[in-house]
Amino acid sequence: MIERHLAKLRARATVSAEEEAAIRSSLGEIREFAADEVVVPALKVQDHSTMLLDGFMCRFKDLRNGKRQITELHVAGDFADLHSFTLKYLDHDVIALTPCRAALVPHANLRRITEQFPHLTRLYWFSTNLDAAIHREWELSLGQRTARARLAALFSELQIRLQIVGLASDTSFDLPLTQTDIAECMGLTNVHVNRTLRNLKEDRLVEFEGRRLTILNKAELWRAGDFDPRYLYLDGNGTAPSLGP
């Protein structure tokens, strides 16, 4: 059930049996979310965090004119809003992009962890810092990368994050997002994403059919995206998979 979450943690650090038990006993209700359902509304005080078990969620912020920026994608094993534990309410919404299943973790239980398990606390702190590292990489994409490089970097990131939790092979994975979703991640329009995708396909870097992404040439994809996976912090002592080329 929380194997993907444990896999994500163990890709970066050791989690003891005691800590694993503490995590398991912190779980509350299991909930399902429909696609497009709001998981965490902005500005509403929270008393729990949401551990994503299955499906894709995202965080986004928007402007008065309706333009929306997705600030991070979440995959199975991620906490979508662990930061609500210290922030109490979020400055953004979290929604399900696909049908999802999640475990709700009461903040009271997280607080008990901070009082009894300093190492696990630091690991969860690390986990929110990893979210921030992803935000920074996206800032780099949004501010400086071309459209082509943004998509290449995004796909490269997702392949690794999904592989860690057993949802991607070395070269392919299900990516049930629309081109509009991708556009909202990378600050582009759906039309331009469509054209840029075609361009990546024509160059035989990726294929994207039936909501499945296949990486045809990972070395070139990384190069096209100026992608350096070190911001994902996978060199810890865990079970990090081989990172390829």
Next chain:
Amino acid sequence: MIERHLAKLRARATVSAEEEAAIRSSLGEIREFAADEVVVPALKVQDHSTMLLDGFMCRFKDLRNGKRQITELHVAGDFADLHSFTLKYLDHDVIALTPCRAALVPHANLRRITEQFPHLTRLYWFSTNLDAAIHREWELSLGQRTARARLAALFSELQIRLQIVGLASDTSFDLPLTQTDIAECMGLTNVHVNRTLRNLKEDRLVEFEGRRLTILNKAELWRAGDFDPRYLYLDGNGTAPSLGP
């Protein structure tokens, strides 16, 4: 000496006398940095974090072609790299934008805090989550705001962050950044920043002369930037309900 740091924390939560003492006793060496000096090099393992006492620092990432994205600005009172405590090394550089003074805080001392002061630990965790909230707001700027709105939002953010630590009045503050620095924050060119600044000046929203920014019409500036300060989490003022005792 660390009054600005305490002011920043106390703008969000209560800090007890004991906790204040713990912070003070965690301080190590005081260091000065010249403008442009590297404060924390990317990818190098750190054994301390850097509490900025005076001056402006920034975090940035760059691409092969030399294009650089500043991902966050740091002002007096901020930890520039508190996240290095859990991450061990950073995915980005930290440099001084102006001459700076900083207190180095050994990670060993931070670890002691996590073992003895759970509430203060949560407060520092909060603090890195606040950095992430700023990253998200910048993602929104970089992905969706016009150049004019980006500058308006940036100036609005800085006025508040600086006022909290006593370095800004309601309407003005020293902003010792070049137009190129500002451009690298907001994903623009220095030329376009220059033109956009003129535009803001012509509309009597701000003045920017001699490295001092004056806000002439804050309501209009906030409106121009689609600025909503709630992402800065300033409503806990002193009472700390969100972080518990």
Next chain:
DNA sequence: CGGGTATTTGATATAGGTCAAGCATAGTGG
């Protein structure tokens, strides 16, 4: 099989980039 959603394509527009030059300013050293 029908209706909403997603993708694709074409034509055109524009915000912001690039290149280039001229000024202003401030520190430096003779």
Next chain:
DNA sequence: CCACTATGCTTGACCTATATCAAATACCCG
């Protein structure tokens, strides 16, 4: 005290990556 250099600011002319608008498919799912 004044060239001298370096750095930053300003402005103009032109360019391009990406947006916008619009319309035609394609694709699901009920």
